[in-house]
Amino acid sequence: MSTAEDTAGGETSAWGEVTPDAARRLLIAAVEAFAERGYHATTTRDIAGRAGMSPAALYIHYKTKEELLHRISRIGHEKALDILRTAARGEGTPAERLAGAVGSFVRWHAGGRTTARVVQYELDSLGPDARAEILALRRQCDAEVRGIIEDGVAAGDFDVLDVKGTTLAVLSLCIDVARWFNVSGPWTPDEVGALYADLVLRMVGAK
Amino acid sequence: MSTAEDTAGGETSAWGEVTPDAARRLLIAAVEAFAERGYHATTTRDIAGRAGMSPAALYIHYKTKEELLHRISRIGHEKALDILRTAARGEGTPAERLAGAVGSFVRWHAGGRTTARVVQYELDSLGPDARAEILALRRQCDAEVRGIIEDGVAAGDFDVLDVKGTTLAVLSLCIDVARWFNVSGPWTPDEVGALYADLVLRMVGAK
DNA sequence: GCCCCAGGTGAGCGGGCGCTTAGCGCGCGG
DNA sequence: CCGCGCGCTAAGCGCCCGCTCACCTGGGGC
Numbered sequence: 498m499s500t501a502e503d504t505a506g507g508e509t510s511a512w513g514e515v516t517p518d519a520a521r522r523l524l525i526a527a528v529e530a531f532a533e534r535g536y537h538a539t540t541t542r543d544i545a546g547r548a549g550m551s552p553a554a555l556y557i558h559y560k561t562k563e564e565l566l567h568r569i570s571r572i573g574h575e576k577a578l579d580i581l582r583t584a585a586r587g588e589g590t591p592a593e594r595l596a597g598a599v600g601s602f603v604r605w606h607a608g609g610r611t612t613a614r615v616v617q618y619e620l621d622s623l624g625p626d627a628r629a630e631i632l633a634l635r636r637q638c639d640a641e642v643r644g645i646i647e648d649g650v651a652a653g654d655f656d657v658l659d660v661k662g663t664t665l666a667v668l669s670l671c672i673d674v675a676r677w678f679n680v681s682g683p684w685t686p687d688e689v690g691a692l693y694a695d696l697v698l699r700m701v702g703a704k
Numbered sequence: 705m706s707t708a709e710d711t712a713g714g715e716t717s718a719w720g721e722v723t724p725d726a727a728r729r730l731l732i733a734a735v736e737a738f739a740e741r742g743y744h745a746t747t748t749r750d751i752a753g754r755a756g757m758s759p760a761a762l763y764i765h766y767k768t769k770e771e772l773l774h775r776i777s778r779i780g781h782e783k784a785l786d787i788l789r790t791a792a793r794g795e796g797t798p799a800e801r802l803a804g805a806v807g808s809f810v811r812w813h814a815g816g817r818t819t820a821r822v823v824q825y826e827l828d829s830l831g832p833d834a835r836a837e838i839l840a841l842r843r844q845c846d847a848e849v850r851g852i853i854e855d856g857v858a859a860g861d862f863d864v865l866d867v868k869g870t871t872l873a874v875l876s877l878c879i880d881v882a883r884w885f886n887v888s889g890p891w892t893p894d895e896v897g898a899l900y901a902d903l904v905l906r907m908v909g910a911k
Numbered sequence: 912g913c914c915c916c917a918g919g920t921g922a923g924c925g926g927g928c929g930c931t932t933a934g935c936g937c938g939c940g941g
Numbered sequence: 942c943c944g945c946g947c948g949c950t951a952a953g954c955g956c957c958c959g960c961t962c963a964c965c966t967g968g969g970g971c
Contacts, residue, residue: 537744673880
């Protein structure tokens with residue numbers, strides 16, 4: 498069920514689309530630094546240092562520090578949307594599709610906690626235009642999950658009081674995994690994914 | 705069910721214990737600024753300006769900017785623990801106590817979103833000693849919720865696969881309300897509290 | 912009426928920030 | 942074998958940060 502990109506220890510394999518190599522190394526360094534300290538507490542000197550380059554090298558590949566965050570955020574959200582879309586549009590009953598979506602979404606947040614943390618929690622550091630672009634992707638994520646729940650309700654498989662509110666709660670539960678999950682803690686990403694899939698099926702009253 | 709302190713519009717009534725008046729105004733200004741921009745993006749000049757004072761005035765009442773965050777975080781966590789403890793140790797069945805705890809905890813996060821945001825999401829900006837102190841309070845919050853769930857399981861009222869994991873998920877769900885709740889959105893704090901109480905009872909398989 | 916001092920201000924220090932610029936070295940076409 | 946341009950660095954600019962300090966002020970005790 499898990500694929501290499503979301504449980505790989507290095508957590509750097511998802512950035513293959515970023516070229517050239519120096520730009521990718523800077524971006525990976527930025528992800529690590531932002532996740533550890535937060536965007537505003539991270540300096541461009543720190544990012545460049547982690548990538549083994551001088552501070553000025555950053556500005557050959559990126560116009561500003563904010564552009565780095567924007568690129569990270571967009572790629573990350575596209576990956577998240579891809580995960581949900583694949584699960585939502587797959588085969589199976591609504592319950593199976595919802596469990597699959599939650600399971601893989603949670604595994605991505607837990608296994609790629611470093612990336613997910615930046616993607617989910619540093620949104621407010623973006624400027625208005627970039628933030629608006631990212632929020633559009635988030636609304637699409639919301640729509641995919643709501644679609645599964647609506648299917649389940651329509652088929653009589655789910656028992657939900659408030660579809661919109663429950664959708665929000667399900668996504669909220671998954672996203673917050675990036676805040677608390679600890680790689681050296683008692684659970685593996687797979688275990689949390691399985692536990693959460695079960696909890697979400699209960700939340701929607703799956704038969 | 706709601707009390708004045710957690711749904712009051714001004715959201716400034718919980719800081720009565722902070723004296724003198726100038727110190728309280730600075731602290732409230734800091735809460736607002738930290739919630740809006742985050743700790744690292746907030747300047748001491750901004751905090752002092754919101755309180756109607758000169759930048760230097762801050763240092764008469766607080767040793768550093770970090771001490772402000774520490775005081776806010778400690779008072780906020782004590783309030784959160786108080787809410788959970790009151791609900792956990794009240795009368796009623798485990799289901800009633802769990803619904804009450806989740807309802808009031810969520811109302812606090814939604815109604816006092818400004819405060820809750822700082823309390824729940826700016827923890828990493830604290831130094832090691834202060835963070836350790838706050839983490840101890842968080843473990844007590846965790847213990848209160850776990851206690852209710854264990855009571856329900858022991859009484860045969862709940863059906864839970866993993867008590868520790870479910871406790872974490874319940875708290876995670878409540879805490880994340882501070883991230884997404886919008887005062888001008890479609891729900892009131894009371895409505896979210898009621899919806900979440902229902903969702904959590906489903907998560908623990910309450911009869 | 913006078914002093915005192917807690918609580919406040921205005922100005923500014925040292926430093927680190929995001930970002931720029933002048934110039935270096937090296938692989939490659941001619 | 943030259944020279945040119947791309948990718949990078951060393952140095953540093955201007956700014957604003959957290960924080961300090963010398964000074965001011967107005968209301969209470971004697």
